[in-house]
Amino acid sequence: MKRESDMPTGVILAGGLSRRMGYDKRTLHVGEKTLFEYVLMQMGALCPELLVIANDPEFFAPFDVQVVPDIYPGSSLGGLYTGLYHSSTEKIFVSACDMPFFNVELALFIMHAVQGFDAAVVHTVNGYEPLFACYTKSCLQPMRRELEQGNYRIYPLLEHLNVREVSLAELSHIDSLETAFININKPQDLALARRYLSYN
Numbered sequence: 371m372k373r374e375s376d377m378p379t380g381v382i383l384a385g386g387l388s389r390r391m392g393y394d395k396r397t398l399h400v401g402e403k404t405l406f407e408y409v410l411m412q413m414g415a416l417c418p419e420l421l422v423i424a425n426d427p428e429f430f431a432p433f434d435v436q437v438v439p440d441i442y443p444g445s446s447l448g449g450l451y452t453g454l455y456h457s458s459t460e461k462i463f464v465s466a467c468d469m470p471f472f473n474v475e476l477a478l479f480i481m482h483a484v485q486g487f488d489a490a491v492v493h494t495v496n497g498y499e500p501l502f503a504c505y506t507k508s509c510l511q512p513m514r515r516e517l518e519q520g521n522y523r524i525y526p527l528l529e530h531l532n533v534r535e536v537s538l539a540e541l542s543h544i545d546s547l548e549t550a551f552i553n554i555n556k557p558q559d560l561a562l563a564r565r566y567l568s569y570n
Contacts, residue, residue: 378460378481378504380417381453382409384467385424385440395554396429400470400563405554409465410435412472417463421456423449445522446501451513454505466501466553470563473550480504480536487534492551494538499551500524508532 384396384406396406403411410433414420420435427437438456442448446466453462463481465472476492484490484504491503501524512530521527541547554560 377417378463378484379419379421379453379457380413381450381457381462381464382406382413382420382422382467383446383449383453383464383501384422384430385426385443385449395468395560398554398560400554400560405470406467408470409467409472412474412477413463413465416474416477419458421453421462422467423452442517445517447513447522447524447527448517450500450505450524451510451517454507454510454513457507461504461506463504464501468554469502469550469552470554471546471549471552471566473544473546475544476541476547476550477502479541479544483534483536488531489528490534490536491528492536492538492541494551498525498528498535500528501553502551 396404398405400408422430422435422437423440424430424437425439425443430437438452440448441452441455450464453464461484463477480490480492480502481504484506487506488508489503489505492499509531512527516527549566552559552563554563
């Protein structure tokens with residue numbers, strides 16, 4: 371386990387509008403907890419400092435957590451920038467709030483892998499997984515440049531960063547890797563996650 375002083379700030383992106391789901395997916399239950407509660411519990415156990423990026427702080431009143439509004443609203447990239455900007459540490463570990471199978475072992479591997487790089491991002495057969503990843507303060511300027519030019523996608527940004535690409539081969543020792551990047555965007559995703567839980 372890394373020393374506490376070496377740990378990044380944990381950043382939970384919780385400002386999405388849930389358009390594809392049709393209602394606020396932060397309140398959805400997968401198992402005994404809501405999507406947000408599960409990510410909050412796992413991230414809070416790892417990171418001494420925790421930030422939630424969202425524009426409705428009243429939703430989070432029941433939780434003992436710092437909520438920060440988006441500096442550039444409307445995109446995950448804006449949420450990443452906001453988390454980095456407000457972080458008191460040199461790096462952040464980010465997770466979207468709709469990932470119900472937060473994998474602690476995988477998160478720790480990514481946190482360690484970022485040393486000497488701007489960011490550490492897992493690369494799978496489906497491409498990068500930028501919303502379960504680690505970023506450093508050196509990303510702030512490139513992020514701001516993209517956002518101010520109206521470019522809100524994360525993938526093109528990665529081309530301008532010194533990225534540590536974490537391959538699946540490096541992660542073969544990690545249990546339950548097949549579910550780590552499941553996120554809940556549509557009702558079908560929620561049904562799949564609940565089926566997985568029922569079989570395990």
